[in-house]
Amino acid sequence: MSRTSAASSTATATTQPRVGVVGLGYVGLPLSLAMHAAGYEVVGVDVDDTKVAELSGGRSTISDVADDAVAGAVDEGLSFTTDYSALADVDAVSICVPTPLGKSETPDLSFVIDAVERLAGVVPEGCTIILESTVYPGATSEIIGDILTDNGLVLGEDIYVAFSPERIDPGNKDYEPTSIPKVLGGITEACGDHAAALYQPVFDEVVRVDAATEAELVKLLENTFRAVNIGLINELAQVAHELDVNIWNVIDAAATKPFGFMPFYPGPGLGGHCIPIDPFFLSWKAGQQGIDMPFIEHADSVNRGMPGHVVDRVVKQLNTRGTALSNADILVLGVAYKPDVSDTRESAAIDIIDQLTDWESTVTYHDPHVPTLDVRETTYESVPLTPQRLAAADCVLLVTDHSVFDLDEIVAESSLVFDTRNATSEYEADNVVRL
Numbered sequence: 249m250s251r252t253s254a255a256s257s258t259a260t261a262t263t264q265p266r267v268g269v270v271g272l273g274y275v276g277l278p279l280s281l282a283m284h285a286a287g288y289e290v291v292g293v294d295v296d297d298t299k300v301a302e303l304s305g306g307r308s309t310i311s312d313v314a315d316d317a318v319a320g321a322v323d324e325g326l327s328f329t330t331d332y333s334a335l336a337d338v339d340a341v342s343i344c345v346p347t348p349l350g351k352s353e354t355p356d357l358s359f360v361i362d363a364v365e366r367l368a369g370v371v372p373e374g375c376t377i378i379l380e381s382t383v384y385p386g387a388t389s390e391i392i393g394d395i396l397t398d399n400g401l402v403l404g405e406d407i408y409v410a411f412s413p414e415r416i417d418p419g420n421k422d423y424e425p426t427s428i429p430k431v432l433g434g435i436t437e438a439c440g441d442h443a444a445a446l447y448q449p450v451f452d453e454v455v456r457v458d459a460a461t462e463a464e465l466v467k468l469l470e471n472t473f474r475a476v477n478i479g480l481i482n483e484l485a486q487v488a489h490e491l492d493v494n495i496w497n498v499i500d501a502a503a504t505k506p507f508g509f510m511p512f513y514p515g516p517g518l519g520g521h522c523i524p525i526d527p528f529f530l531s532w533k534a535g536q537q538g539i540d541m542p543f544i545e546h547a548d549s550v551n552r553g554m555p556g557h558v559v560d561r562v563v564k565q566l567n568t569r570g571t572a573l574s575n576a577d578i579l580v581l582g583v584a585y586k587p588d589v590s591d592t593r594e595s596a597a598i599d600i601i602d603q604l605t606d607w608e609s610t611v612t613y614h615d616p617h618v619p620t621l622d623v624r625e626t627t628y629e630s631v632p633l634t635p636q637r638l639a640a641a642d643c644v645l646l647v648t649d650h651s652v653f654d655l656d657e658i659v660a661e662s663s664l665v666f667d668t669r670n671a672t673s674e675y676e677a678d679n680v681v682r683l
């Protein structure tokens with residue numbers, strides 16, 4: 249492994265590269281802006297013509313990126329299109345398309361395959377292709393390498409292919425996308441050299457590993473590490489509750505140990521596109537080698553059980569107050585999968601609302617970042633957060649702790665606040681219950 253900071257980079261390009269970014273979502277849009285900011289000539293390509301029209305009109309399509317940032321970059325020459333032929337004269341392309349799980353928790357790489365098949369007929373010889381989408385170890389070589397070399401091009405000589413995992417943390421204002429060290433590995437050494445030369449001027453630090461497979465496994469290690477540790481703490485939270493021990497105090501005290509411990513916190517369940525999904529890329533690949541990964545399976549089962557655990561706890565709280573869940577009015581606060589983002593993919597709030605309505609309770613939600621939410625066949629609209637709405641609810645269930653919430657008002661006006669995030673740790677009130 250080698251680490252190169254932008255300051256010590258020896259890149260000596262005299263003309264700025266022309267680069268393409270394929271897939272303009274949570275990963276591709278910030279990457280396009282970062283490469284534009286580094287002075288590159290950038291063209292973004294997406295199959296979604298509505299998204300391309302929005303971006304071309306200078307409007308952002310994700311909450312982490314402001315309209316001004318897109319509008320300013322478009323004015324300076326950043327362009328967006330649905331037309332892959334715009335990539336005919338690029339020096340490099342970064343691929344940021346979705347990689348969901350298919351049936352039976354099998355990696356679905358069809359978006360990557362589609363993107364690479366389209367690129368194969370377009371990009372020029374000498375081009376560098378960097379895959380950012382999360383994949384299982386070996387996929388960059390097996391899929392991209394194979395498709396691009398189908399017409400006789402030689403990897404590492406005529407075309408360069410590398411994997412560089414995206415590590416952004418949406419909603420986290422402490423880290424700019426370019427300040428997170430960028431791990432990168434090429435299929436061949438020359439592939440890695442070309443990719444590193446492209447990314448060094450863009451990112452504060454490039455962490456070069458020896459192979460694309462190493463870079464692929466880095467991403468899966470990071471996300472599996474989180475999923476498994478969150479599973480452990482969610483399991484412990486349930487035990488601590490039965491023992492009448494405050495799990496949050498336990499974690500805070502354990503975290504005073506200056507070595508050998510890293511705090512993870514319980515919650516209503518995993519969400520987002522990475523932590524609940526990526527470990528299965530690893531366990532699927534391990535299964536191909538005849539190896540089971542029971543840690544992953546068990547953590548997933550604990551984490552998926554958390555929405556049900558939350559609902560059980562709410563039922564008990566309501567019962568002690570003489571209200572049956574079937575007659576209860578529940579206000580869910582925050583439905584995005586994490587604070588201060590609008591992304592609801594895999595959000596635990598969806599499962600919780602689904603289970604609450606199964607019990608025929610009346611459910612509304614408020615989320616300043618999410619105007620509407622689909623739960624099975626029902627589309628909910630975010631209701632205004634008024635003192636009257638808070639007072640009318642039998643339970644205010646805090647699922648996502650957005651920083652804009654006024655907890656003083658929420659605690660003052662509600663008859664019961666069930667807090668899954670320990671946001672109310674400062675409040676010692678009878679109407680506040682924590683996970």
Ligand SMILES: NC(=O)c1ccc[n+]([C@@H]2O[C@H](COP(=O)([O-])OP(=O)(O)OC[C@H]3O[C@@H](n4cnc5c(N)ncnc54)[C@H](O)[C@@H]3O)[C@@H](O)[C@H]2O)c1
Nearest residue numbers: 271272273274275294295296344345347362363381382414
């Ligand atoms: N969202 C995150 O926080 C995050 C973090 C790290 C890694 N990742 C990984 O990055 C990858 C992209 O995730 P995302 O959250 O940006 O997804 P996204 O759904 O927000 O965006 C993907 C975009 O790709 C476009 N697309 C699909 N097929 C295409 C094709 N053939 N050609 C061109 N465009 C195409 C879609 O229209 C969409 O705009 C995934 O593998 C994900 O696991 C995501």
